[in-house]
Amino acid sequence: AQTVTQSQPEMSVQEAETVTLSCTYDTSESNYYLFWYKQPPSRQMILVIRQEAYKQQNATENRFSVNFQKAAKSFSLKISDSQLGDTAMYFCAFIDNYGQNFVFGPGTRLSVLP
Amino acid sequence: EPEVTQTPSHQVTQMGQEVILRCVPISNHLYFYWYRQILGQKVEFLVSFYNNEISEKSEIFDDQFSVERPDGSNFTLKIRSTKLEDSAMYFCASSEADGYVKNIQYFGAGTRLSVL
Structure with missing residues (x-):
C-alpha cells in the first residue's frame, strides 16, 4: 500500500521569504502522480501543483515549484516570495496511474508571518 | 472557472438520523469521489464512482x-x-475521464457535518 509522509507538522516563514515543505512517499509503482493541495482556514481543498512521475522536469506554477526526486521518493514544495495568503495546511498526495489509491499525507501547517 | 459545488456548507444532525450530502461535479467530468476529514486529521478516501457504479471504496465506507x-x-x-x-x-471531488487528466481531482469546498 502507498503511504505519504510529511515530517513537518508546522512551519512558519516571514513574508517575502522562501520556504520548503517536505514530502516523502512509498510505492512500488513506476508511474504515478503527485500533488500538493492547499487548505486555507476556509477548509476548501485547492490544487497547488502536480507532477507526473514519468517527467523528470520539476513542475512550476508561479511562486510554487517542486523538487521531485524519484529515486529518493521525495516531493518537496518550495514557496517563493511567501505571502500572507499562503497561510494554510498543505497536503501532499499520491495517486497511481489508474486514478486509484489517492492517498494524502498528514499535512503541514504553514504560517506566513508579517 | 468551473468548480465543484457542495451543499449545504454546514449540516447539523442528531445521532441516528439520516443525512444526505450533495455535490454538483464539474459538468464534463465522469469520475466522482467522496473524502472525509475528521477535525485535525488527514483527508481520507471514502469512495469513487464511475459509470453509475462504485469503482472503489475504502474500509470506512x-x-x-x-x-x-x-x-x-x-x-x-x-x-x-x-x-x-x-x-x-x-469533500466531493471530480475528474475527467480520459488520459492522465483523469488523475487530477478537483475538490469542492466541503460540507461540515456535525452529529450531536
Whole structure:
C-alpha cells in the first residue's frame, strides 16, 4: 500500500521569504502522480501543483515549484516570495496511474508571518 | 472557472438520523469521489464512482454509507444512521475521464457535518 509522509507538522516563514515543505512517499509503482493541495482556514481543498512521475522536469506554477526526486521518493514544495495568503495546511498526495489509491499525507501547517 | 459545488456548507444532525450530502461535479467530468476529514486529521478516501457504479471504496465506507447520481448533475452521499464519529468535513471531488487528466481531482469546498 502507498503511504505519504510529511515530517513537518508546522512551519512558519516571514513574508517575502522562501520556504520548503517536505514530502516523502512509498510505492512500488513506476508511474504515478503527485500533488500538493492547499487548505486555507476556509477548509476548501485547492490544487497547488502536480507532477507526473514519468517527467523528470520539476513542475512550476508561479511562486510554487517542486523538487521531485524519484529515486529518493521525495516531493518537496518550495514557496517563493511567501505571502500572507499562503497561510494554510498543505497536503501532499499520491495517486497511481489508474486514478486509484489517492492517498494524502498528514499535512503541514504553514504560517506566513508579517 | 468551473468548480465543484457542495451543499449545504454546514449540516447539523442528531445521532441516528439520516443525512444526505450533495455535490454538483464539474459538468464534463465522469469520475466522482467522496473524502472525509475528521477535525485535525488527514483527508481520507471514502469512495469513487464511475459509470453509475462504485469503482472503489475504502474500509470506512461501510453499509451505513451509500452514493447515488440521481440525475445528470448531482452526486450524493447518504449516511443512513449517523454516529458521533461521523462528524467531519466531507469533500466531493471530480475528474475527467480520459488520459492522465483523469488523475487530477478537483475538490469542492466541503460540507461540515456535525452529529450531536
